Amino acid sequence: xxxxxxxxxxxxxxxxxxxxxxxxxxxxxxxxxxxxxxxxxxxxxxxxxxxxxxxxxxxxxxxxxxxxxxxxxxxxxxxxxxxxxxxxxxxxxxxxxxxxxxxxxxxxxxxxxxxxxxxxxxxxxxxxxxxxxxxxxxxxxxxxxxxxxxxxxxxxxxxxxxxxxxxxxxxxxxxxxxxxxxxxxxxxxxxxxxxxxxxxxxxxxxxxxxxxxxxxxxxxxxxxxxxxxxxxxxxxxxxxxxxxxxxxxxxxxxxxxxxxxxxxxxxxxxxxxxxxxxxxxxxxxxxxxxxxxxxxxxxxxxxxx
Amino acid sequence: xxxxxxxxxxxxxxxxxxxxxxxxxxxxxxxxxxxxxxxxxxxxxxxxxxxxxxxxxxxxxxxxxxxxxxxxxxxxxxxxxxxxxxxxxxxxxxxxxxxxxxxxxxxxxxxxxxxxxxxxxxxxxxxxxxxxxxxxxxxxxxxxxxxxxxxxxxxxxxxxxxxxxxxxxxxxxxxxxxxxxxxxxxxxxxxxxxxxxxxxxxxxxxxxxxxxxxxxxxxxxxxxxxxxxxxxxxxxxxxxxxxxxxxxxxxxxxxxxxxxxxxxxxxxxxxxxxxxxxxxxxxxxxxxxxxxxxxxxxxxxxxxx
Numbered sequence: 001x002x003x004x005x006x007x008x009x010x011x012x013x014x015x016x017x018x019x020x021x022x023x024x025x026x027x028x029x030x031x032x033x034x035x036x037x038x039x040x041x042x043x044x045x046x047x048x049x050x051x052x053x054x055x056x057x058x059x060x061x062x063x064x065x066x067x068x069x070x071x072x073x074x075x076x077x078x079x080x081x082x083x084x085x086x087x088x089x090x091x092x093x094x095x096x097x098x099x100x101x102x103x104x105x106x107x108x109x110x111x112x113x114x115x116x117x118x119x120x121x122x123x124x125x126x127x128x129x130x131x132x133x134x135x136x137x138x139x140x141x142x143x144x145x146x147x148x149x150x151x152x153x154x155x156x157x158x159x160x161x162x163x164x165x166x167x168x169x170x171x172x173x174x175x176x177x178x179x180x181x182x183x184x185x186x187x188x189x190x191x192x193x194x195x196x197x198x199x200x201x202x203x204x205x206x207x208x209x210x211x212x213x214x215x216x217x218x219x220x221x222x223x224x225x226x227x228x229x230x231x232x233x234x235x236x237x238x239x240x241x242x243x244x245x246x247x248x249x250x251x252x253x254x255x256x257x258x259x260x261x262x263x264x265x266x267x268x269x270x271x272x273x274x275x276x277x278x279x280x281x282x283x284x285x286x287x288x289x290x291x292x293x294x295x296x297x298x299x300x301x302x303x304x305x
Numbered sequence: 306x307x308x309x310x311x312x313x314x315x316x317x318x319x320x321x322x323x324x325x326x327x328x329x330x331x332x333x334x335x336x337x338x339x340x341x342x343x344x345x346x347x348x349x350x351x352x353x354x355x356x357x358x359x360x361x362x363x364x365x366x367x368x369x370x371x372x373x374x375x376x377x378x379x380x381x382x383x384x385x386x387x388x389x390x391x392x393x394x395x396x397x398x399x400x401x402x403x404x405x406x407x408x409x410x411x412x413x414x415x416x417x418x419x420x421x422x423x424x425x426x427x428x429x430x431x432x433x434x435x436x437x438x439x440x441x442x443x444x445x446x447x448x449x450x451x452x453x454x455x456x457x458x459x460x461x462x463x464x465x466x467x468x469x470x471x472x473x474x475x476x477x478x479x480x481x482x483x484x485x486x487x488x489x490x491x492x493x494x495x496x497x498x499x500x501x502x503x504x505x506x507x508x509x510x511x512x513x514x515x516x517x518x519x520x521x522x523x524x525x526x527x528x529x530x531x532x533x534x535x536x537x538x539x540x541x542x543x544x545x546x547x548x549x550x551x552x553x554x555x556x557x558x559x560x561x562x563x564x565x566x567x568x569x570x571x572x573x574x575x576x577x578x579x580x581x582x583x584x585x586x587x588x589x590x591x592x593x594x595x596x597x598x599x600x601x602x603x604x605x606x607x608x609x610x
Contacts, residue, residue, distance in 0.1 A: 169518040188494050196482070210487045212527060214487040224495050237573060237574055
């Protein structure tokens with residue numbers, strides 16, 4: 001088990017600030033770097049907000065936050081790195097190579113990248129085997145998923161153990177895939193959600209409501225494979241696939257392949273504006289976070305029984 | 306506003322029993338019919354179980370349950386019908402026509418059908434305009450979504466008002482679509498979940514975990530369109546679609562189109578068995594229901610703030 005000591009958070013936008021808050025709330029010191037001038041104040045403000053939310057979940061650790069104007073200074077003495085630079089392949093490649101060059105060989109370097117393949121962004125590292133993807137879901141301090149793509153089993157399992165101790169649910173990919181797992185699932189669902197708007201089947205607000213009062217609600221408790229296992233009754237997934245597999249394949253063939261034309265985009269924008277009903281993005285975010293916190297508390301309740 | 310008085314529950318399998326429990330817990334009398342001999346005892350047992358769960362949500366109404374061996378006797382004097390027969394088009398057509406023939410013209414008749422189109426199953430009704438689809442999600446007494454497909458706006462809105470008073474979230478389809486909304490979204494997501502198994506990207510258990518600790522968790526709070534609205538930052542969905550729409554379209558093009566071959570089915574079955582880890586379907590159902598009840602309680606908490 002790695003004793004990570006302090007963690008370097010490299011890149012302190014929304015995702016980096018959220019990670020920093022999570023480490024701090026678990027009593028881990030954070031050494032933060034970002035190229036933007038004046039980032040320290042913005043980071044502190046975001047961390048304070050996220051820490052107030054984490055305190056509601058009982059996470060009140062006393063990690064200390066230090067900010068640095070120099071990357072190498074931020075890396076000195078840390079036992080783990082979480083990189084959250086913008087999604088620019090060249091930038092990430094260079095940054096990871098620089099981090100790799102300044103750290104002892106046994107320290108893991110994790111990238112939060114959502115859109116990039118690990119094999120591409122580690123290309124300039126001298127020790128790529130300790131550089132991995134650890135992709136969180138927004139907002140990372142609340143949503144437990146961390147998708148891990150590593151160069152080998154050892155690094156994957158060392159990283160998974162670190163995230164598990166932070167109350168995360170690490171998921172290890174056996175091979176890299178654009179969009180990892182969760183964003184591919186989300187994208188597949190969104191294609192049909194857009195199709196239903198394009199086909200005029202229901203309003204944007206009703207399509208959203210159908211998901212979060214139906215399958216979305218259920219998927220907060222149980223994944224899709226297990227859901228169909230229950231759908232198969234006493235015979236489980238085997239019965240489901242034998243009897244309803246053909247209907248699934250027919251349904252798949254009937255799904256839409258919409259394009260985001262100007263007309264479709266305009267319909268989505270108008271529909272989302274109607275659904276938002278004047279609430280700002282910040283207000284909607286606060287509402288989402290409130291809902292996530294209550295669901296996470298509910299999970300603790302379920303686990304405690 | 307319709308005063309529905311007593312409700313006839315026609316077809317008393319899992320879905321019918323769940324509906325019956327929901328009506329009863331809201332203080333509405335239920336008149337139940339099923340062609341199976343001895344259905345009354347099984348129904349009572351299922352209703353008792355569901356009512357115990359509803360009581361945890363504060364729903365303890367004193368509706369009375371009567372069972373009937375004769376359909377027309379069950380329909381006498383009711384103000385609303387919820388039909389839950391097996392998914393057999395001929396059977397449903399005949400049954401709905403028989404219900405339609407025995408009830409006054411202003412009484413709504415709702416079918417729980419998941420797989421059938423309204424236009425087909427009302428074909429033999431003399432007053433099809435009062436016959437509609439009202440599709441719930443399993444288990445209907447806990448999951449709020451009801452998808453409504455009606456022959457016109459009046460019937461759709463009358464039915465929506467009835468379900469809203471039962472604490473449901475009715476969603477009105479502007480036109481019928483195989484699988485309605487939610488099962489199409491679920492099916493689109495499942496296609497990619499199967500693809501990830503077929504491609505060996507991760508275990509079944511990890512794919513399930515990725516959903517319910519990531520986007521599934523978030524979708525219990527907010528639908529996909531609104532999620533991307535937040536993903537667009539201060540610029541919202543318009544900014545998201547303009548800047549990341551092209552990446553969505555690229556991702557859509559990269560999604561898999563798996564087939565449920567014997568090999569793929571075997572991999573899913575083995576993966577689900579590993580995930581179930583010896584727990585029976587009944588045990589997994591109880592765990593899902595416990596999780597749903599806690600999330601629903603959490604929602605009340607959020608709404609109360």
